[in-house]
Amino acid sequence: MPESLEPTRREQIMSTAQKMMRSNGYQGTSMRDIAAALQIEAASLYNHISSKEEILRSTCFGMADKFITGINEVNDIYFNAEEKLAMAVRNHIKVLTENLNASFVFIHEWRNLAEESRKEFVSLRDEYENQFRKILETGEEEGLFNEVNNKFAVLTILSSLNWVVEWYRPDGEMNPQQIAEKLNEFILTGLKK
Amino acid sequence: MPESLEPTRREQIMSTAQKMMRSNGYQGTSMRDIAAALQIEAASLYNHISSKEEILRSTCFGMADKFITGINEVNDIYFNAEEKLAMAVRNHIKVLTENLNASFVFIHEWRNLAEESRKEFVSLRDEYENQFRKILETGEEEGLFNEVNNKFAVLTILSSLNWVVEWYRPDGEMNPQQIAEKLNEFILTGLKK
DNA sequence: TATCGACTAACAAACGTTAGTTTATAATGC
DNA sequence: GCATTATAAACTAACGTTTGTTAGTCGATA
CATH class of the missing domain: 1.10.10.60 (Homeodomain-like)
Incomplete structure (x- = not known):
């Protein structure tokens, strides 16, 4: 065949x-x-x-896998925290923009998973957030980053990344690399001059 | 009676x-x-x-009204851009945490509005984003803020604010004032030391 | 001669909503 | 003060759709 x-x-x-x-x-x-x-x-x-739910399950877990692969890749390579964070953001935006529809479903529709799958999904999500948090902790230890509430910071950062799925258009002004770059700038230095 | x-x-x-x-x-x-x-x-x-959709409509437009009232209040009072932004963030977090369930519906379920209502809703949302953008523009003119893509910046900031609805718990570690303060710090100065 | 991938037909359950009715409370007229 | 009327808010019963899914069948391809 x-x-x-x-x-x-x-x-x-x-x-x-x-x-x-x-x-x-x-x-x-x-x-x-x-x-x-x-x-x-x-x-x-x-x-x-096999079922409608299988579509959702396969989509959500497929995307979770892509995101986690991305962050593991970053944490396996030795860079300082700033470089690690930049890479994590780039990977996240890459996965997201290359799978726009699936990412949207991943972000918004996982609540419709049946009890068991939902629990498993949430724990994968937590794992991803933990990996992100580790980068911020390393940054603190290296004296690069401010001491912040890391849990809070991770949620804030990830929300900015995930919101890209709401407004990104493949034919828009910014390409995924530019978006990642701008997000990194913003995350590191904020608005203030 | x-x-x-x-x-x-x-x-x-x-x-x-x-x-x-x-x-x-x-x-x-x-x-x-x-x-x-x-x-x-x-x-x-x-x-x-009168109908199931009326529940959604009333919720979404009721919340939109609260958010818009909050930002108008800020823009009517003369402060510099940094103070304006801080107030806008505080108001947003206040409205959001005082109406957690309704805010969640407002943020996540507006897509289920019927065609006509949805259009009207989106234009209210755009109005809110414009008011936010004006603050950033003022900040640029005053030389306080970096020159950034303002549309991008507003979406990024609002995503951080809205995501609070996902994790905020009235009995959690941070109260709404503290959350607003931390968000303001983060928006202005970022992670970097 | 299998296997794949489509079909028709049907299922029981759940959906938003309407019609018409009943009951308790409040307001009004005498 | 009492009888009457109006209103609010619940009810039962049913409607026509739509839902996800299964069973069984049939033709084309390998």
Whole structure:
């Protein structure tokens, strides 16, 4: 069987579903809606996926994996904290802008996961935040960063990064590299002259 | 008829609905769910509200009004830009923490508004962002702030403020004043020593 | 001759909402 | 002070849709 360059049917379903869930939310997107966009019947979807929730689960955990891979990469390489932070931000923005629809679902729709998956998801999220926090702690120890409430700082920084998904447009003024650069400036030195 | 100190039935419905929509989303909260929480039948809700969407509409526009009132107050009083920004942040955090559930719905569920309301809502949001942007522009002119992409800066700042709704707990370590203060520090001077 | 991927048909459950009714309380007219 | 009327707020029952999903089938491709 020849390895096709075309996306598999499953991948088509996933990306169509993600796009629609971005616009209309998880609960606002029905299996019939997804099927119609692919010009097939709802029942046919079940030849490729096992349930609607599997779409959400696969999306959320797939993205979590990408983000965590990104930050592990940063923490494995030795740099000072400032460089580490800059790299973490770049990686985050890269993953986010390369998977806009999936990222949106990841950020906004994870609450719709069933109990068990939701718990697992939250702990992955916590792990990611911890990795980020470690960078800030290193920065403090190195005397580079102000002493701040690190938990608070991480949440504030991540919110700025994640909000990019709300306004970023591939054809907009800023490309992902520029966005990451500006965010790094802002995080490090703030507004004040 | 004596003016009661009790909330009206409508207010009870609103705040119950907001609490449930915070946990389960707009579409994840049915009229029967809301009614059950109030120990009445779903049909009885319609003696007090006209539709499910009215709950969302009233919540979103009610909060928009509070936020806009807050920023107008700031811009009407003459301070320098740094003081204005600090006040705007304080007001934002105040409104947000005093109406946690409604704020959460305001931030996350407005997409479920019907076409017409959604457009109106978005323009109110734009107005708010413009008022914020004006403060940053003033700061630039006064030579207080760095020259930055103001649109970008406003979105980044507002994301940090809005994310507070995700983690703030009335019984947590930081009270709203402290949160606002920390956010102001961070916005002005960043992490770097 | 399997396997893949589509189909039709149907399911039980849940959805927002309406109609019409009942009951308790408040306001009014005599 | 009493009978009447009005109002508020609950109820039961039902409506037409839409929902996610399953079962079973059929044609095309490997």
